[in-house]
Amino acid sequence: MSEATKPIRLTDEQRLDWLRLIRSQNVGPRTFRALVNHFGGAQAALEALPGLARRGGGSGAPQVYSRDEGLREIRATQKLGARFVAIGEADYPRRLQMIDDAPPLITVRGHAAVLTMPLLAIVGSRNASAAGAKITQRLVHGLAEAGFAIVSGLARGIDAAAHRASLEAGTVAVLAGGQDRIYPPEHIDLLDAILPAGVALTEMPLGWEPRARDFPRRNRLISGLALGVIIVEAAKRSGSLITARLALEQGREVFAVPGSPLDPRAEGTNSLIKQGATPVTEAADIIAVLQPIMGLEMPAREPEREEEMAGALPVEPAPDERSRIVGLLSPTPVSIDDLIRLSQSSPRVVRMVLLELDIAGRLERHGGGLVSLL
Amino acid sequence: MSEATKPIRLTDEQRLDWLRLIRSQNVGPRTFRALVNHFGGAQAALEALPGLARRGGGSGAPQVYSRDEGLREIRATQKLGARFVAIGEADYPRRLQMIDDAPPLITVRGHAAVLTMPLLAIVGSRNASAAGAKITQRLVHGLAEAGFAIVSGLARGIDAAAHRASLEAGTVAVLAGGQDRIYPPEHIDLLDAILPAGVALTEMPLGWEPRARDFPRRNRLISGLALGVIIVEAAKRSGSLITARLALEQGREVFAVPGSPLDPRAEGTNSLIKQGATPVTEAADIIAVLQPIMGLEMPAREPEREEEMAGALPVEPAPDERSRIVGLLSPTPVSIDDLIRLSQSSPRVVRMVLLELDIAGRLERHGGGLVSLL
Numbered sequence A, B: 001m002s003e004a005t006k007p008i009r010l011t012d013e014q015r016l017d018w019l020r021l022i023r024s025q026n027v028g029p030r031t032f033r034a035l036v037n038h039f040g041g042a043q044a045a046l047e048a049l050p051g052l053a054r055r056g057g058g059s060g061a062p063q064v065y066s067r068d069e070g071l072r073e074i075r076a077t078q079k080l081g082a083r084f085v086a087i088g089e090a091d092y093p094r095r096l097q098m099i100d101d102a103p104p105l106i107t108v109r110g111h112a113a114v115l116t117m118p119l120l121a122i123v124g125s126r127n128a129s130a131a132g133a134k135i136t137q138r139l140v141h142g143l144a145e146a147g148f149a150i151v152s153g154l155a156r157g158i159d160a161a162a163h164r165a166s167l168e169a170g171t172v173a174v175l176a177g178g179q180d181r182i183y184p185p186e187h188i189d190l191l192d193a194i195l196p197a198g199v200a201l202t203e204m205p206l207g208w209e210p211r212a213r214d215f216p217r218r219n220r221l222i223s224g225l226a227l228g229v230i231i232v233e234a235a236k237r238s239g240s241l242i243t244a245r246l247a248l249e250q251g252r253e254v255f256a257v258p259g260s261p262l263d264p265r266a267e268g269t270n271s272l273i274k275q276g277a278t279p280v281t282e283a284a285d286i287i288a289v290l291q292p293i294m295g296l297e298m299p300a301r302e303p304e305r306e307e308e309m310a311g312a313l314p315v316e317p318a319p320d321e322r323s324r325i326v327g328l329l330s331p332t333p334v335s336i337d338d339l340i341r342l343s344q345s346s347p348r349v350v351r352m353v354l355l356e357l358d359i360a361g362r363l364e365r366h367g368g369g370l371v372s373l374l
Helices: A010-020 A029-039 A042-055 A067-079 A112-116 A130-145 A158-165 A185-194 A213-223 A239-249 A263-273 A282-292 A322-325 A336-343 A347-359 B012-022 B027-041 B040-056 B069-080 B112-116 B130-144 B160-165 B185-195 B214-225 B239-249 B264-275 B283-294 B321-329 B336-343 B346-358
Strands: A081-086 A104-108 A121-126 A149-152 A171-174 A199-202 A228-230 A253-256 A363-365 A370-373 B083-088 B107-109 B119-125 B150-152 B171-174 B201-203 B228-232 B253-256 B363-364 B370-373
Touching: A010 A029, A010 A067, A010 A081, A010 A104, A010 B112, A029 A042, A029 A347, A029 A363, A042 A347, A067 A081, A067 B107, A104 A112, A112 A171, A112 A199, A112 B321, A121 A130, A121 A213, A121 A239, A130 A149, A130 A158, A130 A171, A130 A228, A130 A282, A149 A158, A149 A213, A158 A185, A171 A185, A171 A213, A185 A199, A199 A213, A213 A239, A228 A239, A228 A263, A228 A282, A239 A253, A239 A263, A253 A263, A253 A282, A322 A336, A322 A347, A336 A347, A336 A370, A347 A363, B012 B027, B012 B040, B012 B069, B012 B083, B012 B107, B027 B040, B027 B346, B027 B363, B040 B346, B069 B083, B107 B112, B112 B171, B112 B201, B119 B130, B119 B160, B119 B214, B119 B239, B130 B150, B130 B160, B130 B228, B130 B283, B150 B160, B150 B214, B160 B171, B160 B185, B171 B185, B171 B214, B185 B201, B201 B214, B214 B239, B228 B239, B228 B264, B228 B283, B239 B253, B239 B264, B253 B264, B253 B283, B321 B336, B321 B346, B336 B370, B346 B363
Parallel strands: A121 A149, A121 A228, A149 A171, A171 A199, A228 A253, B119 B150, B119 B228, B150 B171, B171 B201, B228 B253
Antiparallel strands: A081 A104, A104 A199, A363 A370, B083 B107, B107 B201, B363 B370
16 A cells, blocks of 8 residues: 555544534535645634635635534434544545545444445336346345445335345445435335444435435445446436446446336436446346456545644735636636636635635536536 | 449349359359359359369269259249349349358349338347337337338247338348248238238248258348348347347347346347447437448449350369368368468469369358368
8 A cells, every 4th residue: 555545544633623624614525625635634724714705705704513513413423323434544435535526524334344345336216126126136146246245325126125135245325314314214124234234324414304416416425435336227317327427427337237128117227228338137247347447456546634734824816816716717617727727826826716715605616626606 | 333333134044044053062152153253154154063073072973953943943933923133133132242142143022122222130039028029110110210121031029020010111021941932831921911012032942941050041131131130039049149140240230129137038139238239229229320321332242253255264273283272171261362372372273173172062161251171
């Protein structure tokens, strides 16, 4: 393991700062990363938030998650038997940390060792057919024999079939809400059955009721954890196809189970196959594709800077620099590299101005280093 | 149209010679071509047959189809409403003449104009499911709207569904036996329904009862006539998969309809898709692939030489030449080009020795100019 990938280990105080920062207003995973890298740590970033928002043109001070709120969440999470794992720590899932918008903190409950196994995601229709459930079961058994554990979303239908078939081999349920807000509620028993040899994992705060838009967001973790995603039955415009798209963006393999053109539950999977997904009728089809990948070392992610002495030098843009940089932005995403080139400002200054806009709630960070005005 | 592709038109006498030659012992389509090209015409080749067989080490004189037999077959074929079309003639299907082992003579019955339409082959299980028949019907209707006519093998199941759906748009039934030996017999009515806007086509003699081995042989004509082959439902080791393989060898597109992994009738088609066949759920999938190909001029096939003055100069191998060439042959196929190089004999001499072996029943001609000893 190279120096760059040596795991970090947060102190309790640092973990609290990380939690406060990621739970603060206008701070998502990409902004979190930019802040910590810019200011050298979460504590310094937290202190900088109000000033950033003001200079970025925010209408008021950003809501910063308080120490008390953070401590309460950590205690309640522990009480539930779950714990926080930070990106870069030894227990953070290796593949997940490679995705562009990896959550800086996740909570994990259950048998965490399953996260070190090679993982494959299986997703599909909520109103699965009996045949779909049977195919899922067959695939899972074949994959379990080959040493894979399974990731899915605890939904009805294919997800549930995938979890049930992998209770012994190991299974990861990725939640769209908090660890105490299991959806759908009738799968609380299934989750209990999962935990002895598997885990429940989420980036959402305790008490968070999942809303519709949290599911696509969650789906990026399902694909991000896995070497590949297998879609078993999916209608034309379904959440499973979103997961497939995210998987492609993350460089994961996409597998799809073919079905009859007369079966509406196969429209999505057949369409994926037409677009180049690997058709799968048995576990061997998947293993054949993954075998050569599994041996490869994962590229190292540059860790967040969280060093005691990493305090950032203050950067103050020249009077017209800020407005010149803002003037280069629009609702059309543009790359930060292009901004630096076009503005002729230093990278540090450009990044600072972007952080200001970000914390003021005026910037959106996309994948691939793209930003746009909101 | 270039000089080389200008259609030929056989005289009645030449047609009779062609028929006699292709019906003679040990003369298949490849040997026919080699003979006509070597001797300049079918008549000269017919005269040369006994001498070739003798020099090639045949155990006796080859059975040459007599003038009387030929005349009888031509008359009976005409009586049935069918007629002979020779390769290179205007009515011979353009794409079929490009395949390596195109039959020198075919008989065509019905509405021959259908053979000038863009053709697509549809084949599949004899014990088709209702779903398979319905999908076939859907595809055919979509393809008919786009101006395609359909080729198939008149078998039970998918073949019959494909023909029935294309009765109006035009359909080509390729027979494994003679025009008067329809298989299966219960499809005689279907064939009658095909003929007003379609054709029955075969290379086999009148009165020929199709044997098991005639079906794979016939399948090369199904794929050879078409721009591509669509396989709808096929079990693991089925005739449809042979057609798919032949189609690939002929450079035709292969399309397959996906199905559930639990459906044994989809094992063959799913397996084709895994191997790279284009998955198809609707006609548009096929049209999208073929549109760019259809505009292209087909490469010209060098026509058989059938010229009044094209008599070949006699070629007599030197005493040790024949045995040297035979010594280079074995049951492992070798290319004629390599034989010419290795033997250091002239191409004409090598080809002559091969013809001798061929007519003596000792040589097999494979695709791609390969030959082997029997």
